Amino acid sequence: MKCRKCGGAAALELRRHNAAFCAPDFLEFFRNQVREAIRRHKMFTRDERVLVAVSGGKDSLALWDVLLDEGYDATGLYLDLGIFDYSVESKAKCEAFAARRGAPLIITRVADEVGGPVPVIKQVTRRPPCSGCGLSKRYLMNRAALEHGMAVVATGHNLDDEAATLFGSVMHWQTDALPRQSPALASTHPKLVRRVKPLYRLSEREAAAYAFLRRIDYIVEECPFAKGATSIAHKEILNRMEEASPGAKHNFLFGFLEKARPAFERAEAVQLNECARCGQVTTGTVCAFCKLADQVKRAAADVPPAPEQ
């Protein structure tokens, strides 16, 4: 197999693009896709500081790597979820990357903020661990950006992540979730920062290949709680479709973004309030994060919950 650009030996075949690239030309292809995402969705400018949420995995470290190479002022944010050895190792990968690149890294412990690490949150809430974990991550990312004066949070969500989320939303016709699925979510409140996904044009395999070819030391092991997660089952289904029809995932996601998403956007804006406790943005009176933290702290103190009013 030959590189589409230089004719040399290919390192990676991209069937959905009907192309193959050698290592240097693939890395350039990857950077070009990130540039295109940032440009097309006006994600951020070179004058803005960007907070990159890093997990120690291939996607977020690849994203941080590209942004630093492109000259962006990109600070990492690692949220220590307290998930046994997985968190210890993933934190070490982020710290090593930050040190190697001389880039600033902020570390926040979920346990300090919520009252317990993710395994405890799982136990207390009796809900799938990804639920409380995702809620905490979104909240803490936004808060960290505000505290450090950054207008935008960038996450490493890739094409497969986005296609799997879309698949899940469509399977349940979650019409509230559909308009919120976007490569770039604008700030709709002074206390909500912009959220962007500069890797949305790149597949999971492309992100892994970039990280490997750039010799980024990332955590290959999955989060122990991700096993059996619905999104992984959806990714597997989509990969079967991709195998039968290269480009299926791309067409599914991009077709939605271009043709279907506008139809689900609601005319009326959602009423946003500031949480009575923490001041962060919520649609209710007390935000979901404060309620979760209450629940976890109450359980930790072993005080029985107050009876329902």
Place this chain on the structure above:
Amino acid sequence: MKVVLRNPRREVEVAGNRRVKDVLRELDILPETVLVIRGDDLVTADQMLRDDDVIELRPVMSGGVR
């Protein structure tokens, strides 16, 4: 030929002197879900593997419900 698999890490022995895609098919692994690594390089599905090769099939999937 030795094949290193991950999550959990384990090794299997398969016959060499055939293409990457034939090895993936025997192991029932979709090409879209792994990087095929030999030493410091990535190898494409059409490449021939020798009997004394060691390759790693590194899964690329990550994440839970977001």
